[in-house]
Amino acid sequence: MSEKMELMQELKKIVNVYEALDATTILAVTDTKGCILYANQNFCDISKYSKDELLGKTHRIINSGYHDASFFKNMWEVISQGTTWRGEICNQAKDGTVYWVDTTIVPSKNELGEVEQYIAIRSDITEKKMLAFKLEEQLVHDSITGLPNSIYLESIVTKKIAANEPFYLLKINIDDFKSLNESIGMEHANQILKKISERLKAISQHHHVLLTRAYGDEFILLCPMSKEQIKSFIHTLRKLCDTPIHYLDSEHYMTFCIGGVRYPEDTTSYQDLVYYISTAIDYAKKKGKNTYAFFKHTMLEDIDENLALKNKLFRAIQTKAFTMHYQPQWNAHHEIIGFESLARWYDETHGFISPAKFIPLAERTGLIIPLSYLLFEQMLQDFLRLQNVMSKQIKIAFNLSIRQFFDEQLVSRLLQLCEKYNIQSIYKVINF
Secondary structure (H helix, E strand, O other): OHHHHHHHHHHHHHHHHHHHHHHHHHEEEEEOOOOOOOOOHHHHHHHHOHHHHHOOOOOHHOOOOOOHEEEEEEEHHOOOOOOOOEEEEEOOOOOOOOOOEEEEEEEEOOOOOOOOEEEEEEEHHHHHHHHHHHHHHHHHHHOOOEOOHHHHHHHHHHHHHOOOOOOEEEEEEEEEEHHHHHHHHHHHHHHHHHHHHHHHHHHHHHHHOOEEEOOOOOOEEEOOOOOOHHHHHHHHHHHOOOOOEEEEEEOOOOOOOEEEEOOOOOOOOOHHHHHHHHHHHHHHHOOOOEEEOOOOOHHHHHHHHHHHHHHHHHHHHHHOOEEEEEEEOOOOOEEEEEEEEEEEEEEEOOOEEHHHHHHHHHHHHHHHHHHHHHHHHHHHHHHHHHHHHHHHEEEEEEOOHHHHHOOOHHHHHHHHHHHOOOOHHHHHHHHH
């Protein structure tokens, strides 16, 4: 009698477990061929099918098409061996809506250890998945243009590198967009940026190109093209802004520079691709606006050389390693009326370095301001000696950088230097 009571209690426990699962989960039982033998009410509610419509059918009736064939092949290989399978599945209800279920499929075996049924226990995770998709969308897409961002680009490029698929990356940088931003404000400039992205998107879709917004006024395009195709595509891109962009009753003519890099010819690293494409577009911008350049490894040599030259230039300013040369200026009577001051720099390693090389570098690095004050002072020191030699009043032409006119201390610094060398009127002796 006690054994019977114990058996009844065990059966009651099993029934309680079943009732709890049936009430709280989506339950289905299938045979070894996948035909549905049992479906609880929760299954019917989420799938929008009645029990009569489900029984005898396979789960193909709710296949959404989201997963590929290999997904289900792997699942069947696991459960057919008697092993429990777990995963997330996207299904489609009778009305066409999709839903996600967290799924556990437990093989049921007979006395011989052979699989004879499969018990599928599912829970609805649709809301959680939709939230995850929304967060992922925000993570990998730009909020202004709606385009994929650099995070998404890296994931796609990394996959192509792993598959060893050749491609080009093109970076577009809009010319003078900073000035536009300062002129009309960020909000309006972003609307123009959005219109530019729409034009780029139309061209990119036509050529099966992935368009992404890198940051600021820059876009990167992933182009699975040949050498001939990429040249034609760049030609198409450069015609993009032949017509102005209309915004707020105004016309805005835009141009941009393009930098290009190739995989795998230039590098096989994503980080290097991004660095090289930035190097290429910097090189293009130095050539002028509305132009393009493809990366070459010699550009890196130029970068290294410029960095070394910048360091030398800084030290040369500190040690006052410059000299001033003076070119006479003549009047119609062949009389010297003044001089033009010319800066010269001699380096022990490189010899004389051309002003055509170090002046633009000083402009780009901001060293032009301390350099100009140094050269101005040296010119003042030479001025008195030149005037004594000439035995008359002369003037010396001295070139100032446009950047110095934005220096609030310009006038006071020049006057202080003139006073230091007892030159009464700067305008009587110097032409700027």
